[in-house]
Amino acid sequence: MDFSGVISNHYGAFLAGAGMTVTVSVVSIAAGMFLGLWLSFGLISRNRPIRLPSAAYRSFWRGTPILVQLLIIFYLLPEIGLDVPPVAAAMIALTMNTAAFQAEIFRGGLLSIRPGQVEAARMLGIGMPAIRVRILIPQMMRLVLPALVNETISILKNSSLISVIAVTELMRTSQQVVSVTYRPLEAYTVAALIYLAMNLVLARAGAWFERRYAAAR
Amino acid sequence: MEHKPVVLVEGLHKRFGAAHVLRGIDLAVESSRVVCVIGPSGSGKSTLLRCMAFLDRYDEGRVFIEGRLLGYREVDGRRVPDSDRNIDSVRSVIGMVFQHYNLWPHKTALGNVTEALRVVKRLSRREAEAIGMETLAKVGMEEKANAYPARLSGGQQQRNAIARALAMRPHVMYFDEPTSALDPELVGEVLEVMQELAGEGMTMVVVTHEMGFAAHVADEVVFMDEGEVIERGSPDDVFKRPRSERLREFLDTWRARTI
Numbered sequence: 001m002d003f004s005g006v007i008s009n010h011y012g013a014f015l016a017g018a019g020m021t022v023t024v025s026v027v028s029i030a031a032g033m034f035l036g037l038w039l040s041f042g043l044i045s046r047n048r049p050i051r052l053p054s055a056a057y058r059s060f061w062r063g064t065p066i067l068v069q070l071l072i073i074f075y076l077l078p079e080i081g082l083d084v085p086p087v088a089a090a091m092i093a094l095t096m097n098t099a100a101f102q103a104e105i106f107r108g109g110l111l112s113i114r115p116g117q118v119e120a121a122r123m124l125g126i127g128m129p130a131i132r133v134r135i136l137i138p139q140m141m142r143l144v145l146p147a148l149v150n151e152t153i154s155i156l157k158n159s160s161l162i163s164v165i166a167v168t169e170l171m172r173t174s175q176q177v178v179s180v181t182y183r184p185l186e187a188y189t190v191a192a193l194i195y196l197a198m199n200l201v202l203a204r205a206g207a208w209f210e211r212r213y214a215a216a217r
Numbered sequence: 218m219e220h221k222p223v224v225l226v227e228g229l230h231k232r233f234g235a236a237h238v239l240r241g242i243d244l245a246v247e248s249s250r251v252v253c254v255i256g257p258s259g260s261g262k263s264t265l266l267r268c269m270a271f272l273d274r275y276d277e278g279r280v281f282i283e284g285r286l287l288g289y290r291e292v293d294g295r296r297v298p299d300s301d302r303n304i305d306s307v308r309s310v311i312g313m314v315f316q317h318y319n320l321w322p323h324k325t326a327l328g329n330v331t332e333a334l335r336v337v338k339r340l341s342r343r344e345a346e347a348i349g350m351e352t353l354a355k356v357g358m359e360e361k362a363n364a365y366p367a368r369l370s371g372g373q374q375q376r377n378a379i380a381r382a383l384a385m386r387p388h389v390m391y392f393d394e395p396t397s398a399l400d401p402e403l404v405g406e407v408l409e410v411m412q413e414l415a416g417e418g419m420t421m422v423v424v425t426h427e428m429g430f431a432a433h434v435a436d437e438v439v440f441m442d443e444g445e446v447i448e449r450g451s452p453d454d455v456f457k458r459p460r461s462e463r464l465r466e467f468l469d470t471w472r473a474r475t476i
Contacts, residue, residue: 114317114319116315116317116319117319117320117321119272119315119319120313120315120319120320120321120378120381121321121332121333122272122305123270123272123308123311123312123313123382124332124333124337124381124382124385125305125308125309125333125337125385126332126333126336126337127301127305128301130336134332134336135321135323135332138323139321139322139323142323
């Protein structure tokens with residue numbers, strides 16, 4: 001075992017890899033949240049031409065493996081004339097994927113808000129866009145916070161899959177370290193510990209938000 | 218000037234699938250009058266009120282609010298659903314109070330009252346809060362302005378909900394069983410606020426099980442059963458001289474329960 005050698009010679013690479021992992025994950029979660037919010041209202045729409053495509057999108061992205069989605073996006077984009085770097089393809093695939101999962105989380109949260117609250121708002125003349133932004137989404141976000149933290153952790157871990165399209169994030173970095181040090185056990189253990197540390201920070205942040213919102217009630 | 222009732226209901230029918238819930242209701246509510254709708258559970262009285270607000274679509278008949286048709290537009294003699302914008306405009310003179318208050322739990326008592334003032338009337342925070350505090354004071358809630366609904370009793374929540382509706386200066390207030398979800402000792406404080414409103418000349422339609430309130434405050438009492446108006450008249454007529462068997466039975470059950 002030679003942890004100190006692996007770490008001291010390559011910590012810069014590990015940090016850069018972790019930085020890429022965080023960047024891709026944060027961008028995907030944020031963009032996926034925006035898309036997922038629209039999609040969740042599509043899923044509960046009474047309007048079939050809106051609801052059915054929303055459900056089809058959700059089913060496809062929830063029902064196929066991320067690795068497959070990633071490779072399809074990666075090879076599809078150049079086919080349709082979009083020459084984007086692998087990292088962009090990775091972000092697009094992860095965004096599309098998490099949007100489906102987040103939409104389901106949001107849908108569950110929205111359904112637990114009593115419809116009477118919307119009726120009261122309608123009777124006061126408040127339009128649907130304002131009802132969504134000011135009444136439904138703030139309440140729903142508090143309800144789904146634990147599930148949302150789960151999904152974020154999930155995406156952060158699954159971002160390791162983008163190493164297959166040559167994005168130099170944490171996973172690919174550790175593979176590169178292995179190829180020069182021949183120390184696979186040490187390198188992958190270091191990667192695992194970095195993933196764990198990032199996720200523990202995420203979980204703590206989630207718990208902090210939960211407490212804060214609980215106090216505001 | 219032509220005289221128009223604040224609310225006019227003509228030949229209203231409503232079906233939920235096979236259930237024929239409203240079977241031709243006519244109702245006129247004149248300005249400053251209080252109309253109480255009573256009847257057994259499932260008689261259609263809440264559905265009537267909801268149709269009068271177009272929270273439920275009615276199938277046949279018409280609802281006019283200050284002379285304007287609510288919920289539909291007539292195009293070449295055919296009836297088509299109206300735009301949300303027009304519905305909002307016709308509805309803007311109605312204030313509604315619900316059985317379960319329907320306050321927004323993430324907003325304070327004051328926040329619940331100022332929300333529509335800010336979003337719909339586009340008042341500044343300052344103006345909205347001034348009106349909000351004034352309206353909360355009217356229902357005896359000014360000291361609870363910064364409390365969230367979860368910290369309020371049922372009676373306080375319902376008064377908060379009344380203030381929320383009143384702040385928009387409605388011409389008519391609808392109450393849908395406003396005290397049915399309350400613990401008995403909290404009913405009085407809500408009825409008091411409603412009685413005060415009636416005394417100030419507010420036009421009101423109240424669906425209620427509170428016969429005492431109907432007897433003392435109503436100008437007209439409407440008794441419904443199985444989707445029809447069975448009897449209507451002054452409180453004295455309806456409570457002391459019921460003509461139909463169904464109303465007599467209903468009043469007997471109610472009296473047996475309250476003793």
